[in-house]
Amino acid sequence: MYDPVILAQIFWTGVATSAPHVLMTLGFALTLKVTGLWNFAQAGFMAIAFYTMFFALNGLDLPIFIAVLLAIGTTVVASLATEVYGLQVLRERQSGNLTFFIFTLILSQFIMYVITLIFGTEPQTLFKSILSPVQIIGGVAVSDWDLLGVGLMVMGMVALWLFMAFTKEGQFLTAVSDNAKLAELYGISARRSYRVTAVIASLFIVASMYLVGSHGGVVPNSPLELILGAVLGTLLGGIGRVFAAAAASIFLALIQSFSILVLASRWQNLLLYGFLFVAIVVFPRGVRLPKFRFALAGR
Amino acid sequence: MTRSLILSRRHLVAGAALTTLAMPSIVRAQAKDPIKLGTAMPLTGSQAGYGADFITGMRMAAKDVNDAGGIAGRPVEILALDTQADPQLGINAVNRFIGVEKLPMFFIAWSAVVKAVAPVANREKILAINTGANAPEIAHLGDYVYTAFPLADVDISKLARYTVNTLAKKRAAVLYINNDTGIDAAKIYRENFTAAGGQVVAFEAYDPKATEFTGMLLKTRAANPDMVHVHGLLTDVPQVIAQMRQLGMTQRVSTYSVAYNPKIIEQLGAAAEGLIVTSLAPGVEENPLVAPFIERWKKEIGRAPNGLPYIQYQYDMVLLAKAMYEYLDKAGKPATGESLIEALNTVKEFALPMTGKLVIDGHRVDKTVYLLTVEKGKFVPLTTLT
Numbered sequence: 036m037y038d039p040v041i042l043a044q045i046f047w048t049g050v051a052t053s054a055p056h057v058l059m060t061l062g063f064a065l066t067l068k069v070t071g072l073w074n075f076a077q078a079g080f081m082a083i084a085f086y087t088m089f090f091a092l093n094g095l096d097l098p099i100f101i102a103v104l105l106a107i108g109t110t111v112v113a114s115l116a117t118e119v120y121g122l123q124v125l126r127e128r129q130s131g132n133l134t135f136f137i138f139t140l141i142l143s144q145f146i147m148y149v150i151t152l153i154f155g156t157e158p159q160t161l162f163k164s165i166l167s168p169v170q171i172i173g174g175v176a177v178s179d180w181d182l183l184g185v186g187l188m189v190m191g192m193v194a195l196w197l198f199m200a201f202t203k204e205g206q207f208l209t210a211v212s213d214n215a216k217l218a219e220l221y222g223i224s225a226r227r228s229y230r231v232t233a234v235i236a237s238l239f240i241v242a243s244m245y246l247v248g249s250h251g252g253v254v255p256n257s258p259l260e261l262i263l264g265a266v267l268g269t270l271l272g273g274i275g276r277v278f279a280a281a282a283a284s285i286f287l288a289l290i291q292s293f294s295i296l297v298l299a300s301r302w303q304n305l306l307l308y309g310f311l312f313v314a315i316v317v318f319p320r321g322v323r324l325p326k327f328r329f330a331l332a333g334r
Numbered sequence: 335m336t337r338s339l340i341l342s343r344r345h346l347v348a349g350a351a352l353t354t355l356a357m358p359s360i361v362r363a364q365a366k367d368p369i370k371l372g373t374a375m376p377l378t379g380s381q382a383g384y385g386a387d388f389i390t391g392m393r394m395a396a397k398d399v400n401d402a403g404g405i406a407g408r409p410v411e412i413l414a415l416d417t418q419a420d421p422q423l424g425i426n427a428v429n430r431f432i433g434v435e436k437l438p439m440f441f442i443a444w445s446a447v448v449k450a451v452a453p454v455a456n457r458e459k460i461l462a463i464n465t466g467a468n469a470p471e472i473a474h475l476g477d478y479v480y481t482a483f484p485l486a487d488v489d490i491s492k493l494a495r496y497t498v499n500t501l502a503k504k505r506a507a508v509l510y511i512n513n514d515t516g517i518d519a520a521k522i523y524r525e526n527f528t529a530a531g532g533q534v535v536a537f538e539a540y541d542p543k544a545t546e547f548t549g550m551l552l553k554t555r556a557a558n559p560d561m562v563h564v565h566g567l568l569t570d571v572p573q574v575i576a577q578m579r580q581l582g583m584t585q586r587v588s589t590y591s592v593a594y595n596p597k598i599i600e601q602l603g604a605a606a607e608g609l610i611v612t613s614l615a616p617g618v619e620e621n622p623l624v625a626p627f628i629e630r631w632k633k634e635i636g637r638a639p640n641g642l643p644y645i646q647y648q649y650d651m652v653l654l655a656k657a658m659y660e661y662l663d664k665a666g667k668p669a670t671g672e673s674l675i676e677a678l679n680t681v682k683e684f685a686l687p688m689t690g691k692l693v694i695d696g697h698r699v700d701k702t703v704y705l706l707t708v709e710k711g712k713f714v715p716l717t718t719l720t
Contacts, residue, residue: 041552044581048548157383157640158569164603165572169580176581251545251573254380260543295549301512301539303549 037296040174045292047175053288054184055246056264057281058191062239063265064272064280065195069212069232073266076117076139077240079146081258084110084237085244086150089159089253102161106241114233114240117142123226143259151255158252165251180250187242192281195235199277204231212275267307271314273321283322368411369404369669371396371655372440373465374427374447379418380569381444383640388443388466389414390635391645395652405656406663412652413437421450432458438669439658441651443483445469445514452479459671461678465651466644468590470518473697478671480678482654482692483647484701486519489590489612492703492719494526494563497588500717503561507536507554507585509547509574511566519565519590527563535559544570547577555583564589572601579605586610591643599711606708610716613704615643615689619715620704623687646688653686 059081066074087109091102121142125135167180199205210218211228219225247253247261265280267287272280287310291303298306314322373392376385389412396410404410413435415427424447431437432454440455442448443466452475455462464472464481468489472481497503506527510516516539524534536557538550551574554562562585564574571593578587579602588610599606618625624646631639639645658677659669667673684692692699705716 038556041556044552045549048546052546052548151378155382156378156380158380160601163600165576165601166579166603166605169582171582178580252569254569256379292546292549295553299539300544300547300550300553301541304541304543 043173044175045295046289047177047181049289049292050285051178051181051184052292053285054188055243055250056261056268056288057188057284058239058243058246059261060265060268060272060280060284061191061195061277062236062243063262064269064277065208065239066232066236067269068275068277069208070122070229071212072122072135072139074139074236075136075262076114076121076142076146077236077265078258078262079143080110080113080117080237080240081244081261082143082147082150082255083113084241085161085248085253085258086154086159086255088161088241088245088248089154092161093159103241103245106244107238110237110241111234113146114237115230118229118233122229147255147259154255156254158254159248160252161245161248165249167249180246184246187246191239191242192278196278198235204228208232267311270311271318271322273318276321279321366404366408368409369655369659370411370413370435370437371652372413372415372431372435372437373651374415374417374424374431374440374442374451376419376444377414377416379420381419381567383568384466384644385417385419385443387640387645388648390631391639391648392441392652394630394634395649399652399656405659408659410652410656417442417444417447419444419447421446424448424451425454427451428454428460428462432460438671439463439655439674441465441648443467445472445518448472448479449475449514452476455479455671461671461674463651463654465647467515468519469514470522471514475697478675480675480694480697481699482651482694484614484699484703486590487522488699488701489614489703490519490522490565491526493588493590493610493612493705494523494532495530496705496717496719497561497563498527498530498532501561501586503586504532505535505557505559506532506561506563507538507557507559508534508563508565509536509538509540509550509554510564511542511570512539513542515567516565520563523563523565540566540570540574542567542570545573547574548581551578551581551583554578555581559585561585562587566592568592568595568597572598575602575609576605592641594643594706594713595641596638596713597640599708599713603711606711609708611706611713613643613706614701615646615704616702617642617704617706617715620718621688621690627688643689649688650686650692654684654692657681657684 063077084106087106088102091097091105167178169176169178207223208228210223211225215225268284269280271283287307291307294303294306375388376382392412396412400409417424417427428451431440439461441463442451445467448464448467455478456476459478462479464483466483468486470485470487472485508520508523510520524537527534536554536559540547540550564571564587571589575587586608590612591614594611594613628638658674661677661681662669662673678694682694686692703719706713707716
């Protein structure tokens with residue numbers, strides 16, 4: 036088991052399988068950073084994204100790029116509608132954090148129940164086959180899905196970093212996340228920033244659900260389990276530190292993968308919760324590395 | 335005018351009386367109180383693909399029984415409740431059967447649910463009949479818990495021995511889901527494979543929520559097995575096999591009846607070739623009633639049933655209940671948990687249309703096991719193990 040090729044395989048697969056979780060985490064952590072909201076409605080948007088693609092591909096026989104565009108459309112609409120007609124209303128009423136939390140949770144459950152009524156509860160995959168072509172590179176099996184996942188993950192992180200660091204809109208998001216009222220004094224619309232955040236998060240959600248749905252079966256309530264990974268990453272990375280949260284998601288996936296060397300695989304999920312417990316108790320503001328800081332977007 | 339009207343009424347009354355007398359027994363059956371057969375299955379959640387079809391299978395049988403006059407002249411009614419394959423919801427459903435519906439018997443499936451409701455059935459002295467779970471522990475759940483479905487020690491033990499003795503595989507890896515479905519079945523496979531002279535070189539459980547199995551599979555690959563037995567659910571078995579193939583593992587794979595589903599072949603494509611599955615009910619080749627049954631599904635539901643052998647059992651459960659109630663009717667006994675158990679053990683052998691002869695052997699049943707394999711993208715019979 037300690038053969039270098041096996042270790043390399045575990046590393047590679049760990050990184051590749053973290054991709055959908057990293058993309059989800061980027062959207063979730065960015066929303067938390069800018070709006071200050073643990074937006075569990077994103078689980079509902081994940082379901083919308085997946086089932087739009089599923090229906091477009093399997094019900095309407097549309098090509099994949101159209102299916103993805105449709106999914107982006109429905110997810111952005113759902114996300115913006117929630118922002119405009121739900122969250123904004125609650126903000127105007129100066130509702131408490133608990134109200135926001137309950138609202139997003141109930142909304143995601145509502146969406147999932149509607150989707151269950153429409154699509155049923157049988158596990159569905161985007162494509163009929165879940166097999167992806169594989170090539171062996173240096174003894175390590177690398178599938179097309181792995182490459183797509185890692186590619187999307189890297190592109191997503193780079194694009195977000197460039198957006199946050201070099202565009203006016205990105206800098207507005209940072210300003211709003213630092214102090215929304217102060218930002219508004221400087222003419223930055225917090226509402227607009229919230230909506231831009233909703234659109235960006237939707238893009239990450241669609242990319243993430245494409246990866247999840249082309250790798251295995253999805254049922255309407257799968258996103259609630261998936262979003263838990265984003266919550267773990269966000270907590271470990273530290274609230275407001277988007278890229279640290281993404282890095283934490285990769286780290287968690289690697290820990291889970293490498294734990295097979297010392298633990299039976301049935302303990303892998305327990306390990307994850309153990310980490311979360313320790314992180315919350317010992318590192319309430321997330322794990323901060325002494326020299327290298329990931330929180331570029333937080334500056 | 336008035337007279338002719340009175341005469342008309344008389345004629346109508348006389349006609350109605352004559353019609354009633356001449357009506358087939360079905361009409362008389364409908365007039366009596368129905369016999370309610372309670373069944374608690376997952377109608378929502380990840381297992382609903384099977385659970386909902388279980389109920390449809392039972393309802394088809396109920397319709398056939400009612401069309402033929404019902405049970406002892408009474409119509410049958412299927413009372414279905416949702417468990418989501420969740421033990422707690424299973425208990426809720428059974429409490430309703432007992433407390434609200436006052437049923438003396440109910441049907442149940444999914445190992446974790448059967449185990450959860452067993453204490454309730456025993457305490458309330460209500461007969462619970464397992465119709466689809468296969469955890470061997472079900473045979474020891476108490477006086478009021480019976481099974482009409484063969485437990486894992488029937489098909490898995492026969493499969494393990496066949497793998498060593500006929501397929502000449504001597505080194506097996508056993509990968510199983512870490513819940514009631516997988517744990518006991520995996521142990522049975524290991525015991526029988528070892529007893530037949532083989533060696534289990536890897537024995538790995540995976541989390542029921544896992545979607546990534548690479549680490550476990552690499553560990554398995556390092557153990558160099560010549561056969562891999564996967565014991566999980568429809569949600570994870572295809573993913574385990576797909577990831578196995580992607581890691582270059584070419585060993586033949588066996589699993590059990592859960593994977594006797596065309597969806598597996600669809601999802602795995604060429605990677606499904608050689609896959610061995612078990613079936614505890616005769617197929618189209620062995621039972622002439624199966625093909626028309628599938629056709630009926632296609633006509634009425636628009637597709638073939640999910641997990642055909644399981645559905646055959648569900649259909650037969652209504653016929654099993656019919657035989658039990660008819661025994662009580664002849665004996666002049668009321669239907670209670672105890673009297674139904676007496677019926678089950680006294681009749682003992684039931685000739686069931688879809689799954690063949692069922693012999694009650696205490697809290698177990700023995701059945702013929704049919705092995706199928708995937709060849710050129712289709713399930714084809716491999717052998718029959720008696």
